[in-house]
Amino acid sequence: MAEPEPRAPGERGRFITFEGIDGSGKSTQARRLAASMPDALLTREPGGSAGAEEIRELVLTGDPGRWSPETELLLFTAARRDHLEKTIRPALADGRTVVCDRFADSTRIYQGATRGNLRAKVDQLHALMIGTEPDLTFIIDMDPATALARGIARPDAESRFEEFGLDLQTRVREGFLELAEQFSDRCIVIDGGRDEDSVAEDIAARLASR
Template sequence: MTSAQSGGRGGLFLTFEGIDGSGKSTQARMLHAALCERGHDAILTREPGGSPGAEEIRSLVLEGDPDRWSAETELLLFTAARRDHLERTILPALSAGQIVICDRFADSTRMYQGLSRGDLRAKVDQLHSLMIGHEPDLTLLIDMDPDTGLGRALSRKGHEERFEDFGPDLQRRMRAGFLALAREFAPRFRVIDGARDIDSVAAEVREIVLDHLA
């Protein structure tokens, strides 16, 4: 599998990962604003979602009872959403030379479906290789204490993240799993301490990304 940049396109593909409540979505928005202020051509997108078809699938997988889908069905739905997102949003933007900032990508599926929902990591990687075939150029992992993150996530008004309802044990396993992924894919991961104030985290994110662009 090749990264977006090494695949010959002119853009840059950046992703944010982390447990629920880690602040990654806020940091993705702040980075997008900062890059645009500096004159970079950047877009902000998310997963699941980011294209009309993928947004429809998002409502299927993130709303309703936590046991609504089997782990295998969930994996297929997320892969379908990602494929549509890739075709209709990510690849066209990269081809146009844009910076794509994505709130979650395949690493979240490696964790949520691959680790927590039935030990499907091998199937996740097989489907990813077959149907997606792209890794980010840079992944920013916002690391956060699981109990603190879950408390933040559950306090959000109108939260739709169904996986929050699996409870603190899942959050702990997800944090350990994301840190393991950061070691496995060390060349593209940067781990950032999310326990600090928002502006301090944002400053480190900007420094990392601007250094990468340079």
């Protein structure tokens, strides 16, 4: 991929996010894109700052039913606010590209559409406490059953969402595709059912076209 044009002093950096169901390969593709851009900062949600990483441990491990949808929404919003203040905004102000594995769109789908129909509250909290949208969002799309099998096979303890099963994966996929239509100015749907290199090449080409 061609290197981006140098930025003028004081110019805000670009904010690029990756979204998709668990096991879709979005984290891998976020890492690959960030590695291909000399100025990029790779980060993730929930997490990306010291406080947000502590909240990540609370919500992604342990009993998946211990938090109500409303409490979960507040936890994710608190993590995002800290991440925004401590990591994202300073990097953008320095003119760096920020590549983030998940951002507010995940909350819109997981907590807003599948965990109690809280989308209106998600949007209200986002407007009040976050007020930032990505410049570009890649939604990695793939078959929910295949993605679920990948996610369950991962050797980590953060199985918070995989434990909800195929039904959730299917609804989340539908939610992301609907969201891509709603925010078509910034969302690009990428076929994640191909080999890793082909997906990365597609992302690079789509980014270059923007």
